[in-house]
Amino acid sequence: MVEAAVLVNERLSGELQQAITALSWSPGGEFLAIASAGGELLLLDFPAGCEELLCGNSDESLSAIGFSADCCFLMAVGQASCLLLWELGGSGLRPMAIEPISLECGWIDQALWQPVGSLLAVGAGREVRLWDSSTRGWFSGRLDLPGTVQSLAWSADGKQLAASCHGELVVWNPLVSPQVEPLRIPTGSAGLVLAFSPIADLLACGQMDRSLMLWPQFGQGRPWRFSGFPAKVRSLSWGMNRGRLAPSLAVASAENVVIWEQRDISERGWHPNPLVWHQEKVQALSFSPGSSLLASASADGTVALWDGRGRLLQPLEGDGQGFQCLAWRGDGLHLAAGDNQGSWWLWPVAVPAREKQKRTAGFGFGQ
Numbered sequence: 001m002v003e004a005a006v007l008v009n010e011r012l013s014g015e016l017q018q019a020i021t022a023l024s025w026s027p028g029g030e031f032l033a034i035a036s037a038g039g040e041l042l043l044l045d046f047p048a049g050c051e052e053l054l055c056g057n058s059d060e061s062l063s064a065i066g067f068s069a070d071c072c073f074l075m076a077v078g079q080a081s082c083l084l085l086w087e088l089g090g091s092g093l094r095p096m097a098i099e100p101i102s103l104e105c106g107w108i109d110q111a112l113w114q115p116v117g118s119l120l121a122v123g124a125g126r127e128v129r130l131w132d133s134s135t136r137g138w139f140s141g142r143l144d145l146p147g148t149v150q151s152l153a154w155s156a157d158g159k160q161l162a163a164s165c166h167g168e169l170v171v172w173n174p175l176v177s178p179q180v181e182p183l184r185i186p187t188g189s190a191g192l193v194l195a196f197s198p199i200a201d202l203l204a205c206g207q208m209d210r211s212l213m214l215w216p217q218f219g220q221g222r223p224w225r226f227s228g229f230p231a232k233v234r235s236l237s238w239g240m241n242r243g244r245l246a247p248s249l250a251v252a253s254a255e256n257v258v259i260w261e262q263r264d265i266s267e268r269g270w271h272p273n274p275l276v277w278h279q280e281k282v283q284a285l286s287f288s289p290g291s292s293l294l295a296s297a298s299a300d301g302t303v304a305l306w307d308g309r310g311r312l313l314q315p316l317e318g319d320g321q322g323f324q325c326l327a328w329r330g331d332g333l334h335l336a337a338g339d340n341q342g343s344w345w346l347w348p349v350a351v352p353a354r355e356k357q358k359r360t361a362g363f364g365f366g367q
Contacts, residue, residue: 006350007305007314007349007351007352008305008350010347010348011345011346011347012346012347013344013346014042015344018036018057018342019339019340019341020034020340020342020344021036021063021325021338022035022062022063023326024065024327025067025329027071029046029329030091031046031071032044032336033074034336034338035062036061036062037061037062038058038061038342039057039062039078039079039080040055041053041054041062041065042344045091050092054074054086055084058080060079060080061078062077063077063078064077064112068133071088072087073085073088075111075113077109077110077122079107081102081105081106081108082102083103083122083131084097085098098136101131103122106125108122108124109123110122110123111152114154115158116158117158119131119132119139121163123163125149126145126147126165127142128142128149128152128161128163128172143161143170143174145165146166146168147165147168147190148166149163150164150166151163151192152194153195155196156196156199161174162196165190166189166190167187167188168184168186168187169184169185169187169191170185171203183219189208189209189211191207193233194206195249197238198247199247202214202215202216202247203219204236204249206235206251207232208232209227210229210233211225211226212251214270226272229256230256231254231281234252234253234282235251235283236250236285237249237286239287239292239308245265246262248261248292250285250287250294252283252284253282255278255298256274256275256282257275257304257306258272259273273309274310275304275310277312277315280322282296282297283322283325284325285297286326287328288328288355289330289331290331291356292307293306293313293349293355294307295326295328295335297323299322301320301321302323303315303316307354308355313352316337316347318345319339321341321343322339324339326338332349333348334346334348334349335349
């Protein structure tokens with residue numbers, strides 16, 4: 001049942017020409033980048049109160065975008081098989097485009113910056129390449145996989161990189177001696193989404209065969225496997241709060257959201273809490289940084305805000321179109337979402353005091 005307290009009572013919105021495919025906040029929250037299936041890339045600069053279209057409509061979709069940890073670079077990849085980069089000079093300064101880097105590997109779905117460090121991992125066909133912003137060139141090492149890269153994830157400290165393909169999960173530390181072989185784990189299916197926990201050294205993998213796998217010790221330990229989901233596991237999000245043994249893990253499959261909590265170290269020690277409300281496929285979900293508040297975006301045209309107990313606090317709506325992606329700002333007080341008709345939405349969120357963990361002070365739009 002929806003609680004009486006209202007967490008959101010205002011919003012900002014805008015439009016691109018085609019469906020929104022990706023959203024990314026800069027580490028400090030000054031910028032929001034928005035990408036579309038038409039190759040558009042919009043940069044919102046909140047302190048300066050302006051926006052700039054970095055890429056126009058090209059009919060070559062963008063799949064992944066993101067800011068480097070030091071906020072000096074913005075990257076984008078997609079259908080054009082190129083790595084696109086812009087150098088950022090700060091708020092109010094026009095980003096400088098770097099010459100596109102062709103990879104000649106077909107559509108690029110996966111690219112992800114280190115959360116700490118200068119490396120950008122790019123899934124180029126059956127290999128993972130690393131672009132180093134400190135040298136503005138390719139890192140010497142690369143990772144080969146037996147199949148096309150399906151998902152990438154960095155550990156919170158930026159030392160471990162996980163990559164998945166059909167039948168195999170690889171955990172690689174690119175910063176150690178090249179004589180140290182990556183850890184290769186057979187999975188029996190294709191890993192569609194990966195996520196390292198922010199604490200407790202856990203790695204989650206949502207699979208095409210409707211199962212979820214969890215490894216302790218960055219993949220070194222014996223995995224837990226959970227099956228019986230109604231469809232492919234397409235989205236994962238770890239909470240920041242530590243439960244009895246591990247943080248909460250939110251999982252999306254079809255129209256269902258399930259929060260898993262570990263109560264003891266056995267496989268049966270993981271307990272599911274289904275969150276039933278959405279009517280169509282859940283496309284994305286994410287815990288708010290610094291709180292147990294969870295947002296889920298659905299093709300039914302709604303974004304739902306849930307508390308740490310799995311209770312629906314407030315549904316959010318756009319123009320009735322299906323939502324495809326969402327992203328929290330680092331302050332945990334602003335939520336962005338994009339729909340399948342090109343509209344983007346931005347909501348300030350008043351997080352209930354009981355849901356807050358440790359957080360730094362945030363700042364409002366344009367401040």
